[in-house]
Amino acid sequence: MDLTFLHDDELEMIVLGSMITDKQCALEGVSLLEIDDFFSGNRPNREVFKAMKELDLSDSSIDAANVTAQLKQNKVYDEIGGFDFLASLIDSVTIYQNFDEHVRKLQEFKLLRKLVGTCEEIVDDATKKSISSINEFLAVAEKNVSDITSKRSASNFKSAGEIAKVIGTLIQKSKSNVEGLSTGFSDLDNLTGGFGKGQLIVVAARPGMGKSMLALNICYNIAKRTNKTLAYFSLEMSNEELMRRLFAIVSGVSQGRINFGYFSSADKVLLKDAENEISKTNLFFEESTAISIDDIVAKCRKLKEQRGDLSLVVIDHIGIIQEGPHKFNSDQEKIAYFSRKLKSLALELGIPVIIVAHINRGAEKKESRIPELSELRGSGQIENDCDKALLLFRQGYYQRQGINVKVKKGFGDAQTSNPKDEEVDEANKDDNTGEKMDIIVAKNRQGKTGKISLLFFPSTGRFSTALDKNFDDSKYQY
Numbered sequence: 001m002d003l004t005f006l007h008d009d010e011l012e013m014i015v016l017g018s019m020i021t022d023k024q025c026a027l028e029g030v031s032l033l034e035i036d037d038f039f040s041g042n043r044p045n046r047e048v049f050k051a052m053k054e055l056d057l058s059d060s061s062i063d064a065a066n067v068t069a070q071l072k073q074n075k076v077y078d079e080i081g082g083f084d085f086l087a088s089l090i091d092s093v094t095i096y097q098n099f100d101e102h103v104r105k106l107q108e109f110k111l112l113r114k115l116v117g118t119c120e121e122i123v124d125d126a127t128k129k130s131i132s133s134i135n136e137f138l139a140v141a142e143k144n145v146s147d148i149t150s151k152r153s154a155s156n157f158k159s160a161g162e163i164a165k166v167i168g169t170l171i172q173k174s175k176s177n178v179e180g181l182s183t184g185f186s187d188l189d190n191l192t193g194g195f196g197k198g199q200l201i202v203v204a205a206r207p208g209m210g211k212s213m214l215a216l217n218i219c220y221n222i223a224k225r226t227n228k229t230l231a232y233f234s235l236e237m238s239n240e241e242l243m244r245r246l247f248a249i250v251s252g253v254s255q256g257r258i259n260f261g262y263f264s265s266a267d268k269v270l271l272k273d274a275e276n277e278i279s280k281t282n283l284f285f286e287e288s289t290a291i292s293i294d295d296i297v298a299k300c301r302k303l304k305e306q307r308g309d310l311s312l313v314v315i316d317h318i319g320i321i322q323e324g325p326h327k328f329n330s331d332q333e334k335i336a337y338f339s340r341k342l343k344s345l346a347l348e349l350g351i352p353v354i355i356v357a358h359i360n361r362g363a364e365k366k367e368s369r370i371p372e373l374s375e376l377r378g379s380g381q382i383e384n385d386c387d388k389a390l391l392l393f394r395q396g397y398y399q400r401q402g403i404n405v406k407v408k409k410g411f412g413d414a415q416t417s418n419p420k421d422e423e424v425d426e427a428n429k430d431d432n433t434g435e436k437m438d439i440i441v442a443k444n445r446q447g448k449t450g451k452i453s454l455l456f457f458p459s460t461g462r463f464s465t466a467l468d469k470n471f472d473d474s475k476y477q478y
Helices: 009-021 023-032 043-057 064-073 082-091 099-128 134-149 160-173 186-192 211-226 239-251 255-260 265-279 293-307 331-349 361-365 381-385 395-399
Strands: 200-205 229-234 282-287 312-316 353-358 388-393 406-408 421-423 435-444 450-457 462-464
Touching: 009 023, 009 043, 009 064, 009 082, 009 099, 023 043, 023 099, 023 293, 043 064, 043 082, 064 082, 099 134, 160 239, 160 265, 160 282, 186 435, 186 450, 200 211, 200 331, 211 229, 211 239, 211 282, 211 312, 211 353, 211 388, 211 462, 229 239, 229 293, 239 255, 239 265, 239 282, 282 293, 293 331, 312 331, 331 353, 331 381, 395 435
Parallel strands: 200 353, 200 388, 229 282, 229 312, 312 353
Antiparallel strands: 388 435, 406 421, 435 450, 450 462
């Protein structure tokens, strides 16, 4: 078959030349590209890229000298053209500005090649084999094509302002001094000292506790207070779903009313004000259910380069990051690798990185249901790598399920005395005005551990430092 129009030799050379001569291009290229992004008929290009990946894995810089040495080590330097070929790659580069666009085109060419190959197989099967069930044949063919199209590159970052303008319109039309970044919650800041540069912070809980909502609250608080650039990777929800949640947090209008369009005139004013407030932030969202750890690292580096600053990254959540080209023998090995990469990213960019994580089922087997750091799902490596660990617990969550939870007085506090078992206080039940959320700071490198409590409002996803249920909006930390 003629694949002339399914690859671009010159484009491949420009990408490789850019990676050899520019550090940022090299970092993005090895993170985003795979060897089959280069046409199989272009062996010299493939060998050069393979050498670059090997240099990256060994933590060696990617430059002309090191690429030459690696090619010689692989015993292919002379075969692919040696100095003259490498020089031609470098000479092909005229500007680095469109490197990300070049990478995207190479990825699209690969998908086209795979799609064409799959279609050829479908034609062969349809014309050369006996088909017993046309429906079954079509289902298999559709799945094979869908598997390829689902691997298209993840969307680019969109600013909170861009998303807010769109979703805001849809909603209206539908029926403490701290050293690190302040979370917006003074009690939490006082205990943790804020979120510092190079720190990896884990927010963990059992499903349904509100860990994603807390991460989103903190992210928005920092974005609003500092006007700094923040990145939020949503691996489970679309930008629209996430923005609807943020509208509820900022406006105080319940998520139910936002989703179903039941608004009063006052609600509409609050929602418009929320749209304006969100649009003023430098909060950027990246939605993808199929993003790899290398994609995350590359996108964070690029966002920092484009914006000139990057102050916080949130990953929601670490358990569903895709493996990408890496192969792991177990979930524990995979999560351990992701944890190390994200800690390295925090150190490299000099920013805090928040990862949302699950607590395993071991917490459900205890009478108290209180989570422990050792119960982080997937890997104990997170426990080792993280600088701060926030474990979330709500008695009311279990109480509404008829589960009799017992806790100890002062559990998790920095200082405790005469602890003894006691039944759940009925006052902690959610009465639609606020529910007590305990945040156990189970790890705080170079700082205190202990417990603080916030009020959590499930209907809007808002958190407040005020524990008195007779409070007004002026007490919110926003």
